[in-house]
Amino acid sequence: MKSEGSLFRFTRMALAIALLSTVAACGKKPDAPVAPPPSEVAIITIAPELLSLSSELPGRLEATRIAEVRARAAGIVLKRNFVEGSDVKAGEVLFRIDPAQLQATFQSTQATLAKAEANLTQATLKAERYKPLVEANAVSKQDYDDAVALQKQGAADVAGAKASRQTASLNLGYATVSSPISGRIGRALVTEGALVGQGEATQLATVQQIDPIYVNLTQSSTDLLKLQQAMKSGQLQSVGKGQAKVTLVTEDGHTYPQSGKLLFSDLTVDPTTGSVSIRAEFPNPDHSLLPGMYVRARLEQAVNDKAITVPQQAVTRDMTGASVLIVDKDNKVVARPIKADNAQGDKWIVTEGLKTGDKVVVEGSQKIKPGAVVKAVAWNNPAAATSGATAPTSPTAPPVTAAAPASAASATSGAPADTTSKAK
Structure with a gap:
């Protein structure tokens, strides 16, 4: 009985201790949850850049010189001397025309000239003999005057014969058809044995000089006016005379490795298209650019020396327009609407909504x-890290594919598509 009582008391004591522990645990306040650290975001600090503003314009290539090689003498084509x-090269023989008839005509004019020279010699001697005789009244004044007139007529006949011989010599030379310019020759338009030059100057071939080569461009007169107004207002600066560079993109999307130069901009607007013609010139040493392409x-x-750009992925667009997220001085995130209609490579050019230091x-x-409160760190541009390039800070920066800033012109085609519908 004594052991059973001891066991009973021990059990009651254990239950009491357990009950007290449970009550104490229920009365203890829970620990406060640990706040998560601020999210880390990569940022850029806005700073103005110097950018060259460009227009991307459609155009066609054209040879700088085009020479239609034509037959200036009539005859049968004997030989074609080119591939x-x-x-x-200029002066290189291209065709030979049968010169037989032309040679005969030339020889005939030589004979006529020789005859005229002989008559002139005879008339001159006669006039010289009559001169002292008329002074001595040995011959009449009329006979002397006739002799002098015959001398002058003989001189005129000689001059006419020389001119005829010169014409015949030129025609004989036309039997050898040479290239008037250096360039690339196309296909032959006649073959050996063809009769050419009968009543018209038959076209034989075409030679085109394609180094350098022209590109004829067209620009909307509206865009041109907006650009000029932006430069007048001081928003943009004009490119220095002779400093405007032109970059060419071929039909397959490749950029031509050599830069061109602007030659002129037309003074009139085409009334049917409302556009202005512009011509540029490009070196073409390997003849990879062909007329008609x-x-x-x-x-x-123009040049914008206070341009603000942001990477493409920083911009979101919705029905209300473009916007970016800004980290303020308290490290809080703020949504900021912007205006960015034109692009430079993988960046948008911002014309409204951002300022230096944002x-x-x-x-x-x-x-x-x-x-939200965030931890801001500097953005490491992967493209810059790969190529070692930095943001453009000089007029040699890649051109902007826009006619003018958003306040001066509309966006052009080919702008990069930015990020859409980012999580808020």
């Missing part, structure tokens, strides 16, 4: 929303 599609040219037309979120925007 079709090859390069020829369709191209697009980026033409430097911190724009480039990476990490998917995990934050306006009002």
Whole structure:
């Protein structure tokens, strides 16, 4: 009985201790939850850049010189002396026309000249003999005057015969058809044995000089006026005379490796298209550019020395327009609407909404929303890290594919598509 009582008391004591522990645990306040650290985002700090503003314009290539090789003498084509599609030099013989008839005509004029010279010699001697005789009244004044007139007529006949011989010599030379310019010759339009030059100057071939080569461009007169107004207002600066560079993009999308230069801009507007004609010139040493090819040219037309750009991925667009996320001085995220209609490579040119010193979120925007506190770190541009390039700070920066800033012209085609519908 004694052991059973001891066991009972031990059990009651254990239950009491357990009950007290449970009550104490229920009365203890829970620990406060640990706040998560601020999300880390990559930012850029806005700073103005110096950018060249360009217009991307459609155009066609055209040879700088085009010579239609024509037969200037009538006859049968005896020989073609060139390879079709090859390069020829100025003065190089292209065709030979049968010179037999032309040679005979030339020899006839030589004979006529010799006869005229003989008659002139005879008339001159007669006039010289009559001169002292008329002074001595040995011959009449009329006979002397006739002798002098015959001398002058003989001199005129000689001059006419020389001119005829010169014409015949030229015609004989036309039997050898030479290239008037250096360039690339196309296919022959006649073959050996063809009769040419009968009543018309038959075209034999065409030679085109394609180094350098022209590109004829067209620009909307509206865009040109907006650009000029922006430069007059001081928003843009004009490119220095002779400094405007032109970059060519071929039909397959490749950029031509050599830069061109602007030659002129037309003074009149085409009433049917409302556009202005512009001509540029490009070196073409390997003849890879051919007349008639369709191209697009980026033409430097102005300079913006206070341009603001942001990476493409920093911009979101919705029905209300474009916007970016800004980190303010308290490290809080703020949504900022912007105006960015034109592009430079993988960047948007911002004309409204940002100022120098603003911190724009480039990476990490998917995990934050306006009002959130974040930890801002400098953005490491992967493209710059790969190529070692930096943001353009000089007029040699890549051209902007726009006719003018958004306040001066509308956006051009080919602008990069920016990020859409980022999480708020």
